[in-house]
Amino acid sequence: MTIIKADHLYKTFRIKEKEKGFKGSLKAIFKPKYKTIKAVNNISFEVEKGEIIAFIGPNGAGKSTTIKMLTGILYPSKGEVSVLDINPIKNRKKLAYQIGTVFGQKEQLWTHLTPYDNFKFFGAIYDINEKVVEKKINEFRELFELDEFINVPVRNLSLGQRIRCEIVASLIHNPKVLFLDEPTIGLDPVVKENIRTLIKRLNKEYKTTIFLTSHDVGDIEKLCKRVIIINSGKVVLDDTMENLKYHYLNKKIVEVKMKEMVNLDNEKGITILKDKGYNLKIEVDTKKRSVADAIKLLNPDNILDINISNTPLEEIISDIYKKEAKK
């Protein structure tokens, strides 16, 4: 069942341009110049119920703009959007009751109130019965381990605690879709892991569809089964994580410790990454040469220790970004 549908979506912004210096400032008053930017340029995709989807791309790729169009915050310049069969622009308020949003860089909580009072507040604005809100709070209190700080004003919470509360606040009304825009930004690895576990549990226990943007490859790798990569406002890849790894993992990193030095210069399909005499780090392009073949070249009897690994996902993604930028 399709939950989110973006069909040939465009968003252009008109931005004021100013020439440099004081003269430019004066000129801008009387003769303002504008530049049109295509933030989203013909994007189409669909998200199925219960999916956790990673929507990634470099800065300025159009991720947040797309999320804002999906949640009814921005009007698309062209194209159609529907979330849960609701048009976010025409029925923004109706959609608001069905979705939750967390923008990692924007606070939606009242900083002077406690998380408990905040949750009650969100319950009220979503027209939820007080008893139901209370029940929900108790449920999330346990799931998100909030006991320690539920009665501490939000302004006194750590970033990790605050993000947990932000997520809970966006879940009080039981949304069917949760939009998370960089939820782990600025968090330490332990808290990141904690948030990821919670998101996973949320998806498993409540069947919430999760639409996630992040720059953190760990988020994507550990949470998502499908990834959409956008760059310069266009979808450059829409595939499963498995396929992404399978198609792009045609390079293996081989690190060896040897008894005798071996010369691999000018060998087809082999790139030397690091050569410290007896210690060698090479990249094998498996399309041109098999790993076994590369090991044969090194002579198995000559190898004291060996480590074969995949190219890190981070590099794969950054390669995709770079290839698109070259185009």
Added chain:
Amino acid sequence: MRKYLYIFKSEIMTNIQYIGNVLFGFIGFFVMMFIFLNLWQAIYDDPNELIAGYNMNQTIWYVAITEVLWSIISGRKYTKKIVEDVKTGNITYNLNKPYSYIGYSIFNHLAGCFIRFLVYFILGLLLVFIFLGSFPSLDIVQILLVLLTIFLATLINTLLLTFIGLFSFIVEDSNPFYWVYSKLILVLGVMFPIEFFPPIVQTFINYSPIYVVSYGPARLFVNFNYSDFISIIIAQLIYLIISFLLCLLIYKKGVKKLNVNGG
């Protein structure tokens, strides 16, 4: 409506944490009243002498009530917040919540006004009563009617401030408009009864927001009569409808052309 009352309640809860600031602000009011008291006592040779139809006590009560009213309803921070919300695009983050941004802002501001009302109205009037030893002759119904005009004045002022803030959709930074508005109210509507001004200025004031936001309720407080009350309440209702429609119009137009880049 429940959600807006909850917004009101949450803002009261926030304000209570900083009640000290409100009480501290009252010291400024105390100093101001002390200066005005001495000033008018020096101007009036005889307390019963009439200047522009006001005796000394009426003038002081007029200044006191307009000063109290302005202390309650003025909203520099409030307007600035809306201007910032528009300028930075933060306003958009309220769009996907099931409430109206205008309703949210208004109830937010009204909560602050309510807290200040409790402090300034009660303590302020008590202070002036101690200074003068008398209170304007008002019966209980008249007091309630004056309070009604004060409530409407607060509402109209909140809507006008909201409109000024949302004007940033058009001019990028509408803070200077707040400055002009607040200074007009202060100079023409707070410090002197409008009858003290030349007729041409009085005509301007009678059609301006000063009449419904400041002069009207204060005039009724110092010299209540039902025909004035009817004119003031009608003018307030007209202003209320116009300012509300202006807010809706500018908001609707502004949100459509919003540009928010990046996260």
